[in-house]
Amino acid sequence: MHKMTEELKLILTEMRQGFKEVNQRLDAVDQRFDAIDQRFTAIDQRFDAIDQRFTAIDQRFDGIDNRLDRIEKKVDVIQKQVVKNSEAITGLNVKVDEQATILTTLSMRSITQEGEIRSLKQVRSL
Template sequence: MEEKTFKLLEKMYSEFSQRFEAIDEKFGEMDKRFDTLENEVKKNRNSIVELENKLGDKIDALFDGYKQNTEAINRLETKFDALAEKVDKQEVEIRVIKGAK
């Protein structure tokens, strides 16, 4: 009876040992995968920072150009309004001159 119990315990121990080894192996694989993922995340972070640095200057330059274009358009609108006003005055003067004849 004791020998049967001992063999049963020995068999159980062997099975548990095999299962624990399999679990340890899977944890090792998971650790490798997590390390790979961690490295990829770091690479992505670095790439994002590089892009932000490159694009930041370009976006600032584009915004400056946009502001300059807006200011130029505003100046042209002012000049156009002044010219339109002169044309209106000259049309009135021409009518007056033609009406006087």
């Protein structure tokens, strides 16, 4: 019986050692899972950082788009003003041409009248 007790003790010792080894291996597996989890956390953080950068880029594109819209509106206002000024200049040119025609007509009449006045003076002096 003594031999059986020793064999049982030996078996129990081996079982305890086996359980210890299994526990150590499970601890090692847990540590590996922790390391993998930490890596996934780091990868998540990197993706979050990339997502934030894309969000910032989108905001910058929106800002540029808004600026382009404002510039386009200003260009439209300037183009309308240019058209208005061009029409006003055309109107002034027409008026200047009319005034030039009137001045030419008045000059011709003045020359004609001066000639008639000379003729009358010559007739009177005779």
